[in-house]
Amino acid sequence: MSKKIKKRILFDIYSNNLSDFKTNLKPNKIIPTEIGLYCPLCTQYYGEDKYEQLTLEHNPPNSLGGKDNILTCKQCNNSSGSKIDSEILLALNELDLMGFKPNASLKTRLYNQSTGENGVNATVNLDSEGKFIINISPANNPAVKDAFLNSFEYEYNSGLPLISNFESAGLSQKLNFEFKKPNKRNERLASIGLLKIAYLIGFEKLGHAFVVGKHMELIRSQIKYPEKEIISKPFWIHNNYTDDLLGVNIITKPKELKSFLIVFDLQTKSDVYRIGICIPGYDENDINVYNNIETLLCQGEGDLKVETNSYLNTEFDIKGENNSLLPIKFWEEITK
Structure with missing residues (x-):
């Protein structure tokens, strides 16, 4: 499907x-009557005449x-x-590398006696087998880069079988550095x-119905x-979320x-990270959920049992007729 058609x-x-939403609202609510939508981030209204000002966004x-x-x-x-x-992306790439996960990659700086405090720019990669591959950036200061690459030491390993070239027998190069x-x-x-990401999901x-929430x-x-x-x-909230909880x-x-509770996956080259973000609901005091997360879950009570309802995730269809207010009504019903 082309981007034009999808848009x-x-x-x-x-x-x-939006049309169904305004039809079911109380008469004193001011909603544009023309076809269109609100940008979920700035809540600016975009009708048919401003259609070209909308863009497809990856989320x-x-x-x-x-x-x-x-x-x-x-x-x-x-x-x-x-x-x-x-x-x-930077945070997850750092987690991948520090976890020594295959296919991890991160830009960093390498240091040894030849570089002093400056170091050299490099990319550290782990291949599919977990082996390190280091690429020195050509954008480094040439003198510093050359000094670093020429700072290797010779290492001799004895016990080799008898060979004719004694000068190179058992010799190998070793480059010491740290990052x-x-x-x-x-x-x-x-x-x-x-x-x-959670808000847009x-x-x-x-x-x-989601963007008009009390604390949005x-x-x-x-x-x-x-x-x-x-x-x-x-x-x-950190938890081992099952696949059926992906969504709202x-x-x-x-x-x-x-x-x-918005649950979603983020995929790097090395791993998949499953995230659970809380968004306040429609009630006056729901913003206090963030204080309660800190009190209940960040103070040594990580075993607290959390129960969820996934009706909106599995049953609700945004394309269905006359149900645009259902998220609000369902919220009120199950959170009494």
Whole structure:
């Protein structure tokens, strides 16, 4: 399917969702009557006349195994993610390498006596069998690079069988160096990238009913300004999530963790990482879930049993007629 056709299909799906949504809202709600949708990140309305200003966006990022399955405006696609998306990739690549996982790759610097404090730029790779392959970047200072490559030592191994060339018998070259434990990632920005992925999955699965949630403006502000500490508490839950939880779920118990639980996979060249992010629901105090995550799950109570409901994940269809408000109604019903 071409990107042009896919873009049109998605536009029609979310336009129909918005049309059904406004039809079922109370009369005092102001929603445009024309065909169109809201960009989930900036909530700017895009009708048919502004269709070309919408873009297909990969969510999760293409570099982490995502597909172009969401529509955002060009401005948000260009400005709301490149930095935080790259931080996720960098963080996971560092985890791959420090875990010595096959096919891991990371740019770093190598140091020995010849380089001093400067070091040389290099890429460290592990092949499919877990063997190290190191490539020295040609962009290094030539003098430093040559000094590093010529800093090998000779090593003699005795006990070889009788041979005629005694000068080279048992000699091998050994290059000593070290590279520091990778720590280039900005974990704060990477975590905001995870929040963005979860938020967009919520919109992808549930439509406009998701973005009008009580606390969604706070989520959008944190995504728009990732350097600011708008949400300072942890919003992820570590768990061994099964495949049936991939997507949008609702945590029902304990009540203190009541929230949308968005579960998704991120794929590097070496491994697959399964992530669970909490998004507050529609109730006044649901934003407190982040305080409760810190209190209940980050203070030595990691064995706390969390119960979820996956109805929206398995039964809800955004293309269905007259059900655009169902996520809100279902939330109210099961979280009383």
